[in-house]
Structures are given as structure tokens and as C-alpha cells.
Amino acid sequence: MNMELPNLELVPVTELYRRVQLFQEKLQEFSVDGALITQDVDLYYFSGTSQRAQLFIPAAGEPVLMVQKSLKRARMESTLDQIVPVPSRKQIPDVLADFGHRPQVLGLELDVLPAESFILYQRLFPSSRMDDVSHLIKEIRAVKSDYEIGLMERSADIVYRMFAEAPGVIQEGMTEIEVSGLLETLCRRHGHYGIVRVRGYNQFIVPCHTLFGASGGVPSAMEVVTGGESMTPATGIGGGRRRLVADEPIYVDCAAGVNGYLADITRTLCRGRLPDRFRRAFALAVEMEENLVPLLKPGVTGLEVYQAAKNMVDRTDLADNFMGIAPDQMRFIGHGVGLELNEFPPLAQGAGDQLRAGMVIAIEPTFAFADGVIGIEDNFVITHDGCRPLRQASRELIEF
Numbered sequence: 028m029n030m031e032l033p034n035l036e037l038v039p040v041t042e043l044y045r046r047v048q049l050f051q052e053k054l055q056e057f058s059v060d061g062a063l064i065t066q067d068v069d070l071y072y073f074s075g076t077s078q079r080a081q082l083f084i085p086a087a088g089e090p091v092l093m094v095q096k097s098l099k100r101a102r103m104e105s106t107l108d109q110i111v112p113v114p115s116r117k118q119i120p121d122v123l124a125d126f127g128h129r130p131q132v133l134g135l136e137l138d139v140l141p142a143e144s145f146i147l148y149q150r151l152f153p154s155s156r157m158d159d160v161s162h163l164i165k166e167i168r169a170v171k172s173d174y175e176i177g178l179m180e181r182s183a184d185i186v187y188r189m190f191a192e193a194p195g196v197i198q199e200g201m202t203e204i205e206v207s208g209l210l211e212t213l214c215r216r217h218g219h220y221g222i223v224r225v226r227g228y229n230q231f232i233v234p235c236h237t238l239f240g241a242s243g244g245v246p247s248a249m250e251v252v253t254g255g256e257s258m259t260p261a262t263g264i265g266g267g268r269r270r271l272v273a274d275e276p277i278y279v280d281c282a283a284g285v286n287g288y289l290a291d292i293t294r295t296l297c298r299g300r301l302p303d304r305f306r307r308a309f310a311l312a313v314e315m316e317e318n319l320v321p322l323l324k325p326g327v328t329g330l331e332v333y334q335a336a337k338n339m340v341d342r343t344d345l346a347d348n349f350m351g352i353a354p355d356q357m358r359f360i361g362h363g364v365g366l367e368l369n370e371f372p373p374l375a376q377g378a379g380d381q382l383r384a385g386m387v388i389a390i391e392p393t394f395a396f397a398d399g400v401i402g403i404e405d406n407f408v409i410t411h412d413g414c415r416p417l418r419q420a421s422r423e424l425i426e427f
Contacts, residue, residue, distance in 0.1 A: 031103045036286050038075035040106035042174050046073055046167065047090055053163040054086040054134065061085040062134030062160045063119075065144065068224055068366050069136060069164055071287060076104035081116065083123055091126050093119060120151050134160030139226065165371040169363050170385035175288055176408055176417075179364070179387055181218070182290035183406060183418040185283045189213040189235075190294050194427035199273055199298060203266025204258060207237040210279060219283035226367045233265040234282055240275035242267060243400030246355035250369065252393045253278070253351060253400045273299035276399035280391075282368055290417060291364050291389045293404030296425040306424070308345060308394040308401045313422050315339055315392040316403055319360070323388060323407050323414035329361075329378030336360040336392065348394045361390040364406055384411045 050073065054062060064070050064082040071077040073084060078101040080094040093113035094101045102110050113122055123129070133152055135145065137159035149157065171179070189210055196209045211234050215221060223234050230249060238255040247254020247264045256267035271277065277296040282289050295301075295309055315336055322332050337360075340349045350357040358377075363370035364387050372380045374388065382388070386409040393402030406417040 037104060037106060042172060043075055043106055047084055049167050050084055051086055058132060059086060059134045059158050059160060060130035060132045061128060066136050066139045072168060072366060074105045074107055076101045081119060083128060085128055093122055116147060130155055132156050132158055134158050136161045136164065168365055169371040170383055171365060171387055178285045178288040179290055180418055181285040182283055182288055185214050185217045185219050186281050186290050186292040187418060187420045188217050189281065193296060194425065197298060199271050201271050202268050203237050203239050203242060207235045207266040210235040210237060210281065214283040218285055223282045223289060224367045225369050232368055236280040237266045238278045238400060239269050239271050241398045242269045243276065243278050244352060244395055244397040246351065252357055253395050271298060274302065276301060276305050276401055278400045278402060287366050289364055289368055290406055291368055291404060293391055293402050294425055295401050298427060300426060301424060305399060305401050309424055311343060311345065312392040312394060312401060312403045316390050316405065319390055320414060323382060323409060324412065325382055325384050325409060327382050329372045329374040329380060332374040333360045333376055345394055348396055350393055352395045360392065361388055363387065364389050382409050384409050387417060
């Protein structure tokens, strides 16, 4: 146990070096001398800390964690061997040279690295060629270890427990934002660490995305099925001031996490009795999830899963409501989950990457209408010959 931070669970040293070794094998395969990791999620994945730092992972040898702030905390949280202070990024080349590293090909996370940082690294390493290694990182992170899956199982327990308790706190007349806050409070009470990370420029998410009735039909610029009215155009997503009335759909898409690792789960609720046309859409969503589960196995592509879902819905009269209201429909049926909500691989149109054992996948068939949104979402662990639920849970409509 860490005696200086006794309430924190540290990433085991064996886990960190397993990840580093996998990445080094990729660097060697693609002839990259080393990679500079700066994005906070990737930094945590490889070093066990998210302090302001740059992590250099050479193609062979020990990684070097160069910390701007806070060096003391980084040394308490990370179990890497080489952790050194770097007050300014301008010192990075000299520090690396002291450790014997003069990379001719330097890998960077170009999918998330700010242009200002890229230009700085070009100046600091004028003789180095810059290569994008973000795809290598996402491929490694997509396959979870038993340690990571264990954390995600605990995260799923938090969300399913919240849904079991939700009917006891939701009352008619409450606003969406009020219910969203109450449900998030339940998650935090049961161990959710408080934030939800997504990868992408100008992308963010609401931890307990809660929408009532017609609010569910409002689209959003975010990579989500439905945005909701929200509290302000400054965000354009999430619950707003709409008040709950009986017999309308309550859509809750909740993400919660333990030690950084998320579960992403959706349920449809109703205070009273859900109208029959919504019940029909909900039954189709459940049927779709059940029918897609047998496809979740190694070797199947994300496109194949998406196309199977699309073929199912095209045989009904709900195609224009599937994954949003036309023309604002999303062209996916699921995605990877982990330290970030939108991890590799996508189960989407054009997604040719294959599922692999150890991936954790969210499946979320959803139907949006002008007066409400209906959906269900669960997470599945890809095994060597199929998949299993991250946690067993009822798929029933929650009426109370």
C-alpha cells in the first residue's frame, strides 16, 4: 500500500511494464525510435499518473517520465523507475540525451496533440522525423488485461446499482438537470471517481445523460444519438429545465468509473406506464441487442456488427428513427470502452477492424422520436470464442 496516498489504488508495476513492452514491440515493428506521450489518459495508461509530464518510451530500454508538476505526486503514484524533474519542455532533448536517447524517428499522439506542441517538438528535435503513433496506442489500449476488466466490472456494478435505486429518487415535476445530478450523486456514493473522458477535439459528455420526453428528440453536434435541450447553447448537450410528467420516456445514458476505467450503460425508465408505440421500439432495441451478441467474437469486423443491426431495423418501419432522427442519425451501433468512453474499435459504417479477445464493447440500439428517445446499452467482454456480459443485468423496461 502507498503510505503517502493510502486511499488510492495504484496501477501495479507489472501492469505498467506489460503495457510498455507491448508498445515497444509496436515501435520496433514500425521502426520508431521512441515515442513522447503527453495526453493525460495515455500518460496514465503507461505511467500510472496523470500529472503534468511527458513520458518518453524508447523502442528498447526503460521509459523516462519527465515531470513538470507535481514531481512529488508523480513519484507517489507511478511505479516506473526513471522519474525526473523537467521544469520546462525545452529541457526534454537534453534530459533524454543524458539517458542515451537521441531519436531519429519520434512518435507523437497526433490525433490529440495540439499544433502548438507539435511545432515546439519540431523545434526541439530538428533532426528527428515525427511519426503518428496514436493508432498504435489505441490498438494496445483496446485489448484489456484481467486487471482492467476487473475495474470495469466494478464500474458496471456502480451503474447497475444506480439504476436499481433510481425509481426511489425520481419524482414528477423534477427537472432533467435535477434528476441527472441525483443519479450522478448515487454513482459517486457507490465509488464513481467523478469525470468521464472522451477522445476527440471539442468532444465531451455528461456523466448521467438524462432526457425526458420531447427533449430526447433534440439533436447535438456531439458524437451521440441525441443531445437533449440542455441548459445552454454553450454546451448543446445534456438535461435541461424540462420537468418530468407521468407516462413519458426517461432516457438515462450513464458512464461511471473506477480507477479511470468506465462502464457505459443505458436504460429506459418511465414514471407510470410507457405508451405502446414506445414499448414497441424498446422491445425492438432489446431484441437487437440480444441478436447482436452472438456476432461479438474475434475476427468479426465492426462493420459486420453495424450492418447486421442496420439489416434488422431496415425490415421495420423504424429505420428513420434508428440511432437518431433522420437526417441527424449516427452510423454506428457500438464502440469500445475503457479509460475513455469512445475507445477503439468502433462498430460502425466503414469500420473494418476486427474484434479481438479482451476488448470491451458497448452495444447501444437506440430509437429517437420527436417526443422521446428509447434505448438500451450494455457492455460485453470479447472472449476467445465469443463474448460475455461485463456484468449480468436485467434488460427490462424500468416502470415505477
